[in-house]
Amino acid sequence: MSFARGIEHVGMTVPTIEEGEAFFAKAFGAEVLYRVLPKSRPAQTGEDIGPVNGLEPGNAQRAISMLRIGTGANLELFEVDHPKGKPAGISTLGPTHFSIYVDDIAAAGQAVVAAGGSMLDGPQDCFQEESGPGNQLWFCRTPWGSLIELIHLPSPMTYVSGATKERFIPEPESGS
Numbered sequence: 001m002s003f004a005r006g007i008e009h010v011g012m013t014v015p016t017i018e019e020g021e022a023f024f025a026k027a028f029g030a031e032v033l034y035r036v037l038p039k040s041r042p043a044q045t046g047e048d049i050g051p052v053n054g055l056e057p058g059n060a061q062r063a064i065s066m067l068r069i070g071t072g073a074n075l076e077l078f079e080v081d082h083p084k085g086k087p088a089g090i091s092t093l094g095p096t097h098f099s100i101y102v103d104d105i106a107a108a109g110q111a112v113v114a115a116g117g118s119m120l121d122g123p124q125d126c127f128q129e130e131s132g133p134g135n136q137l138w139f140c141r142t143p144w145g146s147l148i149e150l151i152h153l154p155s156p157m158t159y160v161s162g163a164t165k166e167r168f169i170p171e172p173e174s175g176s
Helices: 017-028 046-053 105-114
Strands: 009-013 031-037 060-068 074-080 098-101 136-141 147-152
Touching: 017 031, 017 060, 017 074, 017 105, 105 136, 105 147
Parallel strands: 009 074, 098 147
Antiparallel strands: 031 060, 060 074, 136 147
């Protein structure tokens, strides 16, 4: 019995909500669905909201936006008074990156750079169970250093024996 339906959204702290919204809109065509906490409202303190979402005392949420990129999961952006630490990477405990499915990986890389991000080496052909004609990945960093993987998987995956599900691939947007 499974009660989990899938990933509904991923949260990310950004330097400013304006910078985060602008980057994801320019690089990936993200649309702001709504602003949970617009900057016009008072900030939510760690003392007040921390018991709900883990924001530390002495900090405050200044703005929160919910975005949608294509037909995949939602992306929630947070602006806080005192972000700490460096953006996560593959060797960091906990969530390290999320992946955006793209139809043209070279064009997506160009869009990331045009939006102020940077690309790591690539694009790379996928390997092992993800390998197949045209299957590629390419990691990039946002202007503030967060890690995102671009992925294109036109060929099928090789699944473990007995697997009952297949990898989620967002459907093309209608009219695409």
